Amino acid sequence: MSPTDAGAAATPKYTKKDFESDQDVRWCPGCGDYAILSAVQKTMPDLGIPKEDIVFISGIGCSSRFPYYMNTYGFHTIHGRAPAIATGLRLARPELKVFVVTGDGDGLSIGGNHMLHILRRNVNVTILLFNNRIYGLTKGQYSPTSEMGKVTKSTPMGSADRPINPLAFALGCGATFVGRTVDRDVRHMEEMLRRAAHHKGTAFLEILQNCNVYNDLVWNVIYEKESKLAHELRLQQGKPLLFGPPDDRRAVVMEGVMPKVVPAKDVPESALWVHDESNINAAKIIADLWVPEFPVPIGVFSAIEAPVYEDTLLAQEQRAISERGPGDIAKLLTSGDTWKISSEGG
Amino acid sequence: MSEAAAPVAGVRKSRKELDRAVIRFAGDSGDGMQLTGEQFTTESAWAGNDIATLPNFPAEIRAPAGTLFGVSSFQLQFGSQRVYTPGDRLDCLVAMNPAALKVHLRDLKPGGLLIVNTAAFDKRNLDKAGYAANPLDDPALGERYRLHKVDMTGLTHKAIQDLDLNTKEKDRTKNFFALGLVSWIYTRPLEPTLDWIGKKFAKSPAFAEANTRVLKAGHAFGETAEIFSEHYTIEPAEMAPGLYRAMTGNRALAWGLLAAAERSKVPIVYGAYPITPASSILEELAMHKRFRVRTIQAEDEIAAVTAAIGASFGGAIGVTGSSGPGIALKGEGIGLAVTAELPLVIFNIQRAGPSTGMPTKTEQADLMQALYGRNSESPVVVLAPATPGDCFYVAYEAIRIAAKYMVPVIVLSDGFLANGSEPWLIPDVSTLPPIDIQYRTDPEGFFAYLRDPATLARPWVRPGTPGLEHRIGGIEKQDVTGNISYDPDNHDHMVRTRAEKVRRVAQEIPPTSINGPATGDLLVVGWGGTYGAITASVERAQLAGKSVASIHLRHLNPLPPDLGHILREYRKVLVPEINSGQLVRVLRAEYLVDAVGFNRVRGLPLASEEILESINQLLGERQ
Numbered sequence: 001m002s003p004t005d006a007g008a009a010a011t012p013k014y015t016k017k018d019f020e021s022d023q024d025v026r027w028c029p030g031c032g033d034y035a036i037l038s039a040v041q042k043t044m045p046d047l048g049i050p051k052e053d054i055v056f057i058s059g060i061g062c063s064s065r066f067p068y069y070m071n072t073y074g075f076h077t078i079h080g081r082a083p084a085i086a087t088g089l090r091l092a093r094p095e096l097k098v099f100v101v102t103g104d105g106d107g108l109s110i111g112g113n114h115m116l117h118i119l120r121r122n123v124n125v126t127i128l129l130f131n132n133r134i135y136g137l138t139k140g141q142y143s144p145t146s147e148m149g150k151v152t153k154s155t156p157m158g159s160a161d162r163p164i165n166p167l168a169f170a171l172g173c174g175a176t177f178v179g180r181t182v183d184r185d186v187r188h189m190e191e192m193l194r195r196a197a198h199h200k201g202t203a204f205l206e207i208l209q210n211c212n213v214y215n216d217l218v219w220n221v222i223y224e225k226e227s228k229l230a231h232e233l234r235l236q237q238g239k240p241l242l243f244g245p246p247d248d249r250r251a252v253v254m255e256g257v258m259p260k261v262v263p264a265k266d267v268p269e270s271a272l273w274v275h276d277e278s279n280i281n282a283a284k285i286i287a288d289l290w291v292p293e294f295p296v297p298i299g300v301f302s303a304i305e306a307p308v309y310e311d312t313l314l315a316q317e318q319r320a321i322s323e324r325g326p327g328d329i330a331k332l333l334t335s336g337d338t339w340k341i342s343s344e345g346g
Numbered sequence: 347m348s349e350a351a352a353p354v355a356g357v358r359k360s361r362k363e364l365d366r367a368v369i370r371f372a373g374d375s376g377d378g379m380q381l382t383g384e385q386f387t388t389e390s391a392w393a394g395n396d397i398a399t400l401p402n403f404p405a406e407i408r409a410p411a412g413t414l415f416g417v418s419s420f421q422l423q424f425g426s427q428r429v430y431t432p433g434d435r436l437d438c439l440v441a442m443n444p445a446a447l448k449v450h451l452r453d454l455k456p457g458g459l460l461i462v463n464t465a466a467f468d469k470r471n472l473d474k475a476g477y478a479a480n481p482l483d484d485p486a487l488g489e490r491y492r493l494h495k496v497d498m499t500g501l502t503h504k505a506i507q508d509l510d511l512n513t514k515e516k517d518r519t520k521n522f523f524a525l526g527l528v529s530w531i532y533t534r535p536l537e538p539t540l541d542w543i544g545k546k547f548a549k550s551p552a553f554a555e556a557n558t559r560v561l562k563a564g565h566a567f568g569e570t571a572e573i574f575s576e577h578y579t580i581e582p583a584e585m586a587p588g589l590y591r592a593m594t595g596n597r598a599l600a601w602g603l604l605a606a607a608e609r610s611k612v613p614i615v616y617g618a619y620p621i622t623p624a625s626s627i628l629e630e631l632a633m634h635k636r637f638r639v640r641t642i643q644a645e646d647e648i649a650a651v652t653a654a655i656g657a658s659f660g661g662a663i664g665v666t667g668s669s670g671p672g673i674a675l676k677g678e679g680i681g682l683a684v685t686a687e688l689p690l691v692i693f694n695i696q697r698a699g700p701s702t703g704m705p706t707k708t709e710q711a712d713l714m715q716a717l718y719g720r721n722s723e724s725p726v727v728v729l730a731p732a733t734p735g736d737c738f739y740v741a742y743e744a745i746r747i748a749a750k751y752m753v754p755v756i757v758l759s760d761g762f763l764a765n766g767s768e769p770w771l772i773p774d775v776s777t778l779p780p781i782d783i784q785y786r787t788d789p790e791g792f793f794a795y796l797r798d799p800a801t802l803a804r805p806w807v808r809p810g811t812p813g814l815e816h817r818i819g820g821i822e823k824q825d826v827t828g829n830i831s832y833d834p835d836n837h838d839h840m841v842r843t844r845a846e847k848v849r850r851v852a853q854e855i856p857p858t859s860i861n862g863p864a865t866g867d868l869l870v871v872g873w874g875g876t877y878g879a880i881t882a883s884v885e886r887a888q889l890a891g892k893s894v895a896s897i898h899l900r901h902l903n904p905l906p907p908d909l910g911h912i913l914r915e916y917r918k919v920l921v922p923e924i925n926s927g928q929l930v931r932v933l934r935a936e937y938l939v940d941a942v943g944f945n946r947v948r949g950l951p952l953a954s955e956e957i958l959e960s961i962n963q964l965l966g967e968r969q
Contacts, residue, residue: 021817023829052812057656060820068817068830073809075659076819077652078682084649088656088664089809091640092615096660096809117645313640320635327637329605333772337538338591339391341582 014045032183032210063103063130080111083118119173121309122201134215167287170204177203235299240272366425368433373442375418378521383420389534394582395424400432412474426581430878434953444475460491465499505563526564593770595734595763600630602741610781615657617650622705624695647672651679658688661808667693689748696760698949707949708761711925725848728903732877735770752803789813794828802847862895869916870896883957
């Protein structure tokens with residue numbers, strides 16, 4: 001068993017209730033965060049991990065209030081730094097199951113550098129990034145995922161920033177698990193949470209989340225029933241990239257090095273693009289698909305195995321101890337060049 | 347030292363006994379001056395002398411050869427009595443090229459020994475150093491100093507001409523010619539250097555042979571050449587008996603952490619981003635994984651401190667190290683540790699600033715940053731080591747206090763202590779105070795901010811402890827329960843409580859040791875790396891019959907409880923610092939004493955001579 005395998009022989013049988021803390025939840029009424037909180041609390045019992053071994057770490061922002069509402073260990077830290085805090089915690093306590101809860105501002109703006117580095121190191125942490133394309137806690141400025149031209153309090157004539165695509169960013173950083181889900185699709189969200197939590201290494205799960213106060217219905221393309229039916233592409237391992245209503249099924253296929261949408265009926269089965277989570281290159285193409293030209297993919301974009309940062313470091317520590325024995329400060333102090341002075345006035 | 351009579355060929359040269367000597371090796375950054383100085387230091391340690399060193403090198407890794415800013419030097423003072431500093435004025439300067447002469451000559455005492463490598467004084471090097479004419483041709487130089495013009499490059503080549511090395515490789519051994527020569531002048535044993543050569547070049551016998559021959563050639567040159575009229579011995583110093591080793595400040599900080607990890611049985615997580623002059627702590631710790639000290643080379647200074655905080659949250663001891671610019675970036679993180687009330691140790695190896703400043707030069711100007719350099723009321727404990735070896739004890743003490751009081755502790759070392767070395771009496775580690783870490787495991791009556799009545803520390807709970815699941819964070823919290831609170835009175839109470847917790851660390855501070863009379867005309871108060879210079883100057887003033895004492899503060903926040911009383915026992919108080927007056931300001935504010943500062947901010951250690959002058963001046967004012 002590797003030092004990072006969490007869990008115990010006899011894990012108590014939990015229910016959702018066991019993961020609800022005694023604190024009043026203080027998000028705005030109607031906020032998408034409520035659904036996410038409920039889904040997380042509901043999936044926790046499925047992890048099979050004693051709740052005292054679970055830690056939620058967050059930075060600053062609406063999403064970062066999350067740990068207060070989980071009846072686990074929690075640390076609400078400073079803006080953008082949760083991935084770095086989590087890295088230190090994992091190195092100190094590899095037996096703990098660590099979640100990072102962050103948002104588009106916390107994780108991709110002020111904390112973008114830490115996000116880059118936790119992903120490339122592949123620290124064993126599950127990252128939930130709530131993306132609402134707006135700054136909520138500071139009351140409505142544009143975020144790094146806001147669309148160009150977005151009119152907000154700080155951009156009265158429209159944002160001049162080109163937005164970042166969180167999943168393309170994560171894949172570019174070498175993420176070993178990248179997924180996307182939606183706050184209004186509870187079952188899909190629960191499934192994705194389980195997948196992300198079980199991944200070994202850094203799991204990056206983007207949750208499209210509604211800020212009903214400052215950016216209401218920004219994800220309406222996959223909220224509104226008909227639109228969702230028309231545009232949502234559910235990624236499933238081994239299944240072709242098909243979407244749309246039954247009478248208008250469409251396929252995403254590759255033409256040369258470019259993705260393209262065509263009527264499904266025009267594509268022979270053997271020519272369909274079959275989703276493979278282990279194919280990083282394919283995931284990078286899928287991560288860039290978006291309406292109106294393409295569908296909105298949700299699901300697991302990629303899941304691969306790679307060395308876990310703290311496993312490598314702790315294995316080095318074990319190797320050093322097994323080869324040369326545990327450290328002995330008295331021996332170290334007298335190692336190398338020393339000289340003796342035998343009496344005063346030597 | 348006076349000029350001896352001209353030597354007579356064939357007559358055994360006179361050997362003169364000295365109390366102490368100050369030597370500086372200076373040359374191009376590619377000339378191996380640091381190595382030369384380190385080897386000379388080891389030889390002097392073997393000879394039983396007390397030693398203090400001052401390496402001084404450019405920030406550029408490979409500065410252009412021959413330039414003024416590419417000059418690298420290594421200074422040391424060694425003596426038969428306590429040596430507190432690397433020395434102010436030089437008894438001997440070895441200049442390997444014109445640039446080194448130009449930069450360092452002004453520090454050589456009149457009549458001092460000046461040894462130059464004539465081969466480097468060609469037109470090109472003279473131009474680069476900005477000499478219109480060869481200074482060695484100026485008779486005034488030989489009148490002012492005991493000038494020895496030695497063709498070290500030529501003599502080096504001659505000694506190894508039959509070896510199969512190219513010209514460049516042969517050239518590079520000339521520093522050992524200088525080392526051999528100066529070793530002869532000061533009667534140093536060559537064995538440690540010969541040992542070193544044997545180990546270093548075990549796999550390349552040609553280099554081993556070359557360096558050995560050149561070292562011996564330099565030594566023999568001193569003995570046989572007719573230009574050196576005398577040479578010197580320095581008796582072993584009176585030092586406490588025991589086993590010694592050379593210790594630099596940064597290694598001592600690292601080893602202090604290893605000792606704390608071993609004693610506390612708690613892993614240490616050290617987060618750092620490489621920065622001069624702190625990087626060698628990270629490198630040193632990374633070599634000692636067996637001690638369960640885990641190092642993270644973080645993506646930036648902020649990640650370095652927050653990773654350490656994450657580790658502390660997990661029940662390990664988080665430590666981060668940097669220099670001033672990095673500490674500035676860590677400010678918000680340190681504030682989180684203040685309010686989360688988690689143990690955290692922050693090493694600041696101070697360097698000359700502001701901004702990038704002079705990265706390889708020393709300074710003491712981050713005291714106010716340590717005390718106040720964060721938003722809001724954010725008190726932390728501040729400690730400062732006095733000597734390179736003291737860094738070991740201060741690092742250990744920082745961990746002990748951080749864990750006992752659940753508080754961040756800043757350790758203010760500096761570039762001078764970090765790279766300087768001293769003979770260090772190896773302690774018996776069993777005599778170090780225990781670090782007794784207690785995690786709370788009992789859920790009965792648990793609250794996250796329930797305080798220990800003696801220390802005001804809140805309980806440290808390791809995640810993974812059943813029944814104690816709780817949440818903490820940067821938002822103000824209600825005392826005892828730890829729940830989020832915006833209550834005005836609670837905030838006022840918490841501000842005072844965090845401050846009081848730091849004040850209570852005063853109960854850990856032993857009585858202040860006073861160097862000199864318990865009452866008198868003048869008290870000199872110092873902190874950090876100026877210990878040696880202050881002590882040397884105060885002892886000289888005392889020898890001259892002055893009523894002067896000194897104290898050196900290891901605890902800068904909180905200050906020692908007996909300090910106010912001590913300050914009032916002297917008519918005047920002088921505070922020498924390598925800043926524009928920071929501790930002096932604190933002392934004036936805290937104790938309403940009319941302390942005056944002595945301040946030089948040159949990127950160099952204070953000279954004991956200049957402190958002595960200041961002492962004499964202050965005492966003179968009384969009359």
